[in-house]
Amino acid sequence: MSVEENLQRIQERINNAANVAGRNPEDIHIVAVTKYVTIERAEEAVKAGIKHLGENRLEGAMEKYEAIGDQVSWHFIGSLQSRKVKDMIHAYDYIHSLDRTSLAKEINKRSEEGQTVKCFVQVNVSGEESKAGLAPAQTLEFIETLKKYPAVEVVGLMTMAPYEEKPEKVRDYFRNLKHLRDEVRLQGFPHAPCKELSMGMSNDFEIAVEEGATFIRVGSSLVGEE
């Protein structure tokens, strides 16, 4: 299946889910997750109209960035070791996996003068041990402390729901992330406008859209998993 055909289907499903929730489909951005596929397939996604590409490991991330460059926005969606920040920060527009102070400190240190890096704070809403992210109860306090790092702009919250055969089962996790986002937003922190919600993957993006996702991260159902 071509990326273009897949994208068309996914866009229709987004439109329907947005409709159900009374949302504008234009408020939902698709991050094409290309971690499983070749540079050529990622380029096909760009040709099909994708504006955001996501990678979770540094090697693939930089290889694709070098080939494709700044015609799209780049999203780092995987766990990020602090010592690797210096190798990717010039290329990546968004980091979806900010989950600790040491990482914020490094982003701040390695960013260029005046550069702000759009970060999502990753929250482990389901509480699964295998998942990265902060506990919901620690999130607000953590975000408050990030004001020490002027290069870090908290644009939103991110979560990964557990895989469920019936995606309906993860609805509450998405809803809880949205409530937490609203709570952060209400604080009016200048360094943390926190308007965005990065949630929803191939298996559960419609539920995520119904619950308020503004960035969905879609890999296998869009570009495949070659």
Ligand SMILES: *Cc1c(COP(=O)(O)O)cnc(C)c1O
């Ligand atoms: C791999 C990955 C995705 C995409 O997963 P699919 O199920 O293939 O859509 C989304 N988010 C993160 C953080 C990932 O690692």
